[in-house]
Amino acid sequence: MFALLYDMEKEDIKNTVKQIFTEYLRINGHRKTSERYAILDAIYSIKGHFSMEALHDQLLNEEHFRVSRATLYNTIELLLDAKLVIKHQFGNSSQYERCYKMETHHHLICTECGQVTELPNNDLQRIIASSPMKRFQMSHYTLYIYGTCRKCINAKKRKQLKKNK
């Protein structure tokens, strides 16, 4: 039952972003192509952040929809502009994330293994949003906290112990 409700909500969001995107395309004189809607749908089916490759795979394997990389990059650009997607740059390749109705969260990035986890913190969010900024109109922000995750802390400890034996 709860799962069903959750799925309905997810479909709601998908429909809403589709409407927002349609409106965006209309205002900016862009065409409504099946590729663009397929890409938007795929993105809003992915839970966390994703790379271009992952998005391409999602489309191909889950939605059985093949698009060229050119179109992918093209469409992401529109979605960024429409504020439906946000771009990150941890690691070596760009990472993207859907951002409509997403809870605010920050990113913990392990410099040992590259794992990215999310850290919700509303207080921090509020403070940053109300931070005084002269001569600058803020649209969004990203906070990346680098360090060592539990797993890698333990791995390091084991390594150290072994060395001292």
Next chain:
Amino acid sequence: MFALLYDMEKEDIKNTVKQIFTEYLRINGHRKTSERYAILDAIYSIKGHFSMEALHDQLLNEEHFRVSRATLYNTIELLLDAKLVIKHQFGNSSQYERCYKMETHHHLICTECGQVTELPNNDLQRIIASSPMKRFQMSHYTLYIYGTCRKCINAKKRKQLKKNK
């Protein structure tokens, strides 16, 4: 006189990071090569953030020292590990920045023109540093605030006015 003092302080910092690096190399069993020290020196001669290309140019033109890209990437890796340099990823290429005795600052990134400016904010810094994080050992963080800079806000306004005429 003040300029002189400032220069002396700058030399002080250069010497200190040199010592830290020497110690780092010793502990980790790496060799002390002239390339490594030249790169460190070049980095601490650059004021803000820099790309690999800019660093290569700085070495070639200002310090008259030629190193291969392989060595540059190699050495930056050591400097990151030694916590003497921090890595950013705005734009398309990685940007680096010296971080010994740097005042804490955050980055305002204009999504129109790509300009990056620095925003000092110690309150924010304190709050982030004391933010509770389970199972994660923080080493450093980066806060990027995206939006539109004054120059581009004005440019937009002018464009809008022109349109409405």
Next chain:
DNA sequence: GTCAGTGCAAACTTTTTGCAACTAC
């Protein structure tokens, strides 16, 4: 019918890698 959008492949940019030569230890 027109032209924005797409797919494809080639080009470009940034970073990584393999290997021979070099040099710090």
Next chain:
DNA sequence: GTAGTTGCAAAAAGTTTGCACTGAC
């Protein structure tokens, strides 16, 4: 002398671009 480092060039990875074809309007 040995093994870590360097330079070079080639390869890899990620992104952009040019061009002919397609399809939204």
